[in-house]
Amino acid sequence: MKYSQDILFSAILLASGTAALKDGVGLKPHMGWSSWNVAQCNAASARYALDTANKFISLGLKDLGYQYINIDDCWSTKNRDGSGKLVPDPSKWPNGIKAVVDQIHGMGLKFGLYGCAGTQTCAGYPGSEGREKSDVAQLVSWGVDFWKYDNCYTPCRQNPRPQTCQNPTANTTQFYAPMRDAIVAANAKETNKLHFNLCNWGRDQVWTWGANYGHSWRMSVDNWGDWASVERIGSSAAGIHQYSAPGGFNDLDMLYIGSSKINENQSKLHFGLWAITKSPLVLGLDLNKISSSHLAIIKNKGLIDINQDPLGKAATTFRPPGAAAPAQGKIYPYWAGPLSDGVVIGLCAGTSAGKYSVNFKDVPGLSDRTYTWKEMFTGQSGSGTSISFDISLHDMRVIKVSTT
């Protein structure tokens, strides 16, 4: 009964074109850093949060728009206190959470935490099921700006509930609704609004209902930091581009720039594709260890500007005359999407090195005329009716074509 009410609610909202969370949060894909890929549970500490915040400033990342310092799983103790409150682990947060949030706010940055829709988080810390209002009140009292909400130990036909349920008792929407409602109520009252990030790993086609539940939603299982993950996630972003819009974006998962499992070209394509598909740009790396070439990738202002374009429309694939059809699970060479002052074209050598060319007249949003353009990785620019680039294996070119 509850389930069908939720579906009905979503249908009404969609039909009326109103998203439940139309509260001014997440109008652009969020940018920041998350602790999880850095050192999993060990990085969920005040030390990592403050160190990263300082690095955002000293490395010039804050000036480019990187804003959220997000602490993932394992920040609390394993048990709630006597009144049912979450308890920051004192060995990781010696002065509590609020002191860190205040410091981070003082630096002009934002702070995020992680929770879970089930009884426990994926790493076995307290989940929020049945305690949504009280947990949101706690987040609000600390001044937290971002809440990633996972999908472990949710209601399941197996007993005891496993960490990852393969046979849930209901659609994920039902597990996410109580927290959504608590956040909508809090955001209506507070000036310090929470960004609600749904982490249900793309289950139940979250992109079709995510905008009524959160400000961003993970559309896949994790990015494991290898080329196979970039291929799997990047290729599947093409089919769901239409669901991203200001206020609600497909989240392709944290960036693994700096992973030893991907090379330089793959890192560029990873960042470039996440940028043009309007994914949140959340760094999953230790900023103390970043190489200068990786720093150059994450600081590419041209790509960041494309990602943060106010139109908020994700690029998708297009098929120029004579090009092969997209292959399932592989990164297609030709991508394009609208910008407020032009069109972005992505050329990906996802399966083979070679010369990649397009005539502007074949690109959605462009016509048979001369345009000026600029390529964002090499800085090359020009004007004409077409573009052509030699691209080595797994590398990418991102071209902004001006229409103004």
Ligand code: GAL
């Ligand atoms: C996973 C989630 C990861 C990370 C991890 C923490 O479910 O997809 O991004 O948050 O849990 O345990």
